[in-house]
Amino acid sequence: MSEKNIISPENLVYEKTSVMTDRVLHYCPGCGHGTAHRMLAEVIDEMGIQGETIGVAPVGCSVLAYYYFDIDMQEAAHGRAPAVATGIKRVFPDKYVFTYQGDGDLAAIGTAETIHACNRGENILIVFINNGIYGMTGGQMAPTTLPGMKSSTSPRGRDVKTMGNPLKITELIAQLPGTYFVTRQSVHAPANARKAKRALKKAMEYQKLDKGTCFVEIVANCPSGWKMTPAQSNKWMEEHMFPFYPLGDIKVPSE
Amino acid sequence: MKDLRLMKGNEALAEAAIRAGADAYFGYPITPQSEVIEYLMRENPADRTGMQVLQAESEVAAINMVYGAAGCGKRVLTSSSSPGISLKMEGISYIAGAELPCVVVNVVRAGPGLGTIQPSQSDYFQAVKGGGHGDYKMIVLAPATVQESVDYVKLGFDLAFKYRNPVMILSDGIIGQMMEKVELFEQMERSTEEFEWATVGKKPGKNSVVVTSLQLQSEEQEKVNLRLQAKYREIEKNEVRFETYGCDDAEYLFAAFGSCARITRKAMEMAREKGIRVGLIRPQTLYPFPVDEVNRLASKVKGILTVEMNAGQMVEDVRLAVNGQTRVEFYGRFGGMIPSPDEILKALEQKIIGG
Ligand SMILES: Cc1ncc(C[n+]2csc(CCOP(=O)(O)OP(=O)(O)O)c2C)c(N)n1
Ligand code: SF4
Ligand SMILES: [Mg+2]
Numbered sequence: 001m002s003e004k005n006i007i008s009p010e011n012l013v014y015e016k017t018s019v020m021t022d023r024v025l026h027y028c029p030g031c032g033h034g035t036a037h038r039m040l041a042e043v044i045d046e047m048g049i050q051g052e053t054i055g056v057a058p059v060g061c062s063v064l065a066y067y068y069f070d071i072d073m074q075e076a077a078h079g080r081a082p083a084v085a086t087g088i089k090r091v092f093p094d095k096y097v098f099t100y101q102g103d104g105d106l107a108a109i110g111t112a113e114t115i116h117a118c119n120r121g122e123n124i125l126i127v128f129i130n131n132g133i134y135g136m137t138g139g140q141m142a143p144t145t146l147p148g149m150k151s152s153t154s155p156r157g158r159d160v161k162t163m164g165n166p167l168k169i170t171e172l173i174a175q176l177p178g179t180y181f182v183t184r185q186s187v188h189a190p191a192n193a194r195k196a197k198r199a200l201k202k203a204m205e206y207q208k209l210d211k212g213t214c215f216v217e218i219v220a221n222c223p224s225g226w227k228m229t230p231a232q233s234n235k236w237m238e239e240h241m242f243p244f245y246p247l248g249d250i251k252v253p254s255e
Numbered sequence: 256m257k258d259l260r261l262m263k264g265n266e267a268l269a270e271a272a273i274r275a276g277a278d279a280y281f282g283y284p285i286t287p288q289s290e291v292i293e294y295l296m297r298e299n300p301a302d303r304t305g306m307q308v309l310q311a312e313s314e315v316a317a318i319n320m321v322y323g324a325a326g327c328g329k330r331v332l333t334s335s336s337s338p339g340i341s342l343k344m345e346g347i348s349y350i351a352g353a354e355l356p357c358v359v360v361n362v363v364r365a366g367p368g369l370g371t372i373q374p375s376q377s378d379y380f381q382a383v384k385g386g387g388h389g390d391y392k393m394i395v396l397a398p399a400t401v402q403e404s405v406d407y408v409k410l411g412f413d414l415a416f417k418y419r420n421p422v423m424i425l426s427d428g429i430i431g432q433m434m435e436k437v438e439l440f441e442q443m444e445r446s447t448e449e450f451e452w453a454t455v456g457k458k459p460g461k462n463s464v465v466v467t468s469l470q471l472q473s474e475e476q477e478k479v480n481l482r483l484q485a486k487y488r489e490i491e492k493n494e495v496r497f498e499t500y501g502c503d504d505a506e507y508l509f510a511a512f513g514s515c516a517r518i519t520r521k522a523m524e525m526a527r528e529k530g531i532r533v534g535l536i537r538p539q540t541l542y543p544f545p546v547d548e549v550n551r552l553a554s555k556v557k558g559i560l561t562v563e564m565n566a567g568q569m570v571e572d573v574r575l576a577v578n579g580q581t582r583v584e585f586y587g588r589f590g591g592m593i594p595s596p597d598e599i600l601k602a603l604e605q606k607i608i609g610g
Contacts, residue, residue: 051456056323057467066465072454074326075467077349080319083311087323087331088454090307091278095456113319116312 017045021070030230032220033062035187036129039197040100041069043204053096054088056081058110060102061135061222079110082117085124096207098125104134107143107169114169121178121212125203128170128215131222132241139225143167146244151225166244170217174251180212182251186219186242188234199249211253219245258439264401264431265290267439268334268360268424271408273300276443278329279307281320283339286372287428288362291334304445314339318346318359325355326466328453330412330446334360336428337378338369340386347421348387352468352479354452356415358408359393360424362431365591373591374428376513379568382425383542390480392487394422394494395541397512401435403539409440414494418486419452425541427564429514429593496539497548501527505534507607508552510573511562512538515594519562522599533603541569549576558582558607562599565589584610 019041027033044053050071057065059078066073076084081099089097106114106128117124133151134140140153144166148157158166174182181203185196196218203214219241221233228236262270269291272280277300282292292310300306311317317333324331335343340361350357361382365375380386382395394414396407404426411422449455457463470476501523502508511519516537526533536552538545553559558581561570570585577583586602588594 051458054327054454054456063469064471066463066467070457070463072457072464073466074323074454075353075465075469076322077319077345080315080322080346083316083319084323084326086309086311086316087279087281087320087325088327089323090309090320091324091327091329091331092455112312113316116316 017042019045019050019070020068023067025068026064027061028224030221030223030233031061032131032187032218032222033129035193036127036196036218036220037065037068039187039193040127040200042197043201044071046201047204049096053098054092056085056088056097056099058099058101058105060105062100062102062129063136065100079105079108080113081105082110082113082122082124082126086117086120086122089122089124093123096204098127098204100127101129102135103128103130103132103142103144107167111169115173115176118173118213118215119176119178123207123210124213125207126213126215127200128217129220130217130245131220131225133222133225135222135225139227143169146240168245170215170250173215178212179215179251180253181206181214183249184217184219184245184247186237186247188221188237206253219247258441260437260439261434262401262437263290263434264404264426265362266294267401267437268404268408269294269298270439271405272332273298273304273306274440274442275409275412276304276330276445277306277332277412278445279309279324279331280333281309281311281317281331282333282335283311283314283317285336285339287364287374287431288334288336288360290431291360304442306445314342315346318343321357322346322350322353322355325350325357326353326454328448328450328455332358332360332408334362336362336364337366340378340381344381344387347393348389348391349468350421351387351391351393352389353466354419355421355466356412356419358411358415358422358424360426363425363427365589371591372428374514374593375565375589375591376427376515376563377565377568377589378425379541379563379565382423383544383572391483392420392490392542394418394420394490395425396422397425397539397541398430399513399516399537401430401433401437404430405437405439418490420486420490425513427514491543494540495543495545497545498537498539499548499552500535500537502534502536502552504532505552505555506557507531507533507603508556508559509533509535509562509603510549510559510569511535512541512569515562515564518594518596519599521596522603525596525600526603531603531608544572544576546576549573550578550580553577553580556581558584560603560607561585562594563587564593582607
């Protein structure tokens, strides 16, 4: 059989955005972080704001997000990204500022910073990757871990009586007058990823309006923490995470 | 014409921040330093200079806002008092690790715990020896007057940017609350300088800038530590500041800093009236500590009394600097109590001269 080289410019249908670097992602195979990064990077690219965007990385699996986004970034202490972003936005009100945070970072140790940044209506974008687990530290229970869900610190499943209930922080955030646009998305399938990207783009564009905080939750899988294959984890996410964390807009601008 | 005013320490410091061209202040109220943010809110420096002022939801948030703004290359400060400074320690460690410039004001009150709102110097260790995690140093300036509180804001920013390092102004409730004559320096322009280490938005053709204190590889982290240590040696070489009084003919020596040094100076004068030839060294930088000067003076005196408003903290650095050349004793009041000059003189007579 003869081989044909089909890699040529006229055959190009899909291209890596230049807002992502060439570094090899350190994420586990099938992890939601990589796709979420890409969607956000494409938004920055399409808006032509690579030189005007400052990102804040969390502590969590995406601590090294600045390896992959080819933009200026700051690495915050665990949970403090919204405060760091506030500091940046207050001295650079004309720049696009976003945080990218996991559920432990945003909804446990950083709850106060999250709620107060949103309540002040800081004119930033918060991207919230909810995988219901502490991926980075090896699969411990997160504030968003589902009832009965197993983790290394809830080995018999989350017992809400002693371990508390999963926190729907996004619904809580939507109550705050400081937030302008609050939505919950996923990136596990192409259609969902496209929708998530549209939401991210809207949220990023709203920063120009100076109307308040935009908050995009992405329900994501953590195959390693959940002890599943990527395919299993996506199925499990659809069957268990989405009923508890339903996808869709939670707060949309009124006009 | 000189701009002379009678001002409360905290308010003078806040005015100095505006005049030093600060870009932003982030803080959270706590006695005895709340006048700093109250003054700033009243003055509304956004109108005067464009300086941003924000009351954060906690000291934790405030110091991380400082991190964010400092990471943009801006002149930022925060202020608090002891319990709030404990909360800031995580952020200060990150700021030191990421090598960002900023000024942190601690108007110290007595601890541990909630302690009292009365003045104290019991945060010396926390300021000078670390407080947060990891091998790092803050430059620590110890004002003894309202004038120095003002001058050290400007000096603090200069040093913070010179070394890309956090600077702490270690004041206390006395200096923060008292009114004193002060000469204010002229309004400085806010800087528009863009630093190559700051996140200002990626420049075409240049690498993107990352502000971080994270190194995954030990080899890399050790390099960071070595670089920090080299910087600290440089600071120790260049930035030692102190004052001495009556040391030329001194048989004995007092060592004291901040407000306590003023009281000790009175004790020194009283001693001299009695014919006791005692001098005083007042470190103005607690880190870097005036090791050489203390060492030099130690070789000439029969004993040193360190006086502090704590249970004995700076005395450890005095002993290290003295290195066994002469006797070093300690006298202190704590819990918000302030020693009187009489008490200090008596302690000198009992612990050093008669001891
Ligand atoms: C102050 C502090 N406490 C704890 C940790 C350890 N730690 C690092 S990441 C993490 C949890 C991260 O989970 P999440 O935010 O959900 O992110 P994921 O890895 O799942 O993306 C923890 C507890 C830390 N680095 N700092
Ligand atoms: S541990 Fe989970 S969240 Fe972290 S990279 Fe692996 S799959 Fe992704
Ligand atoms: Mg997580």
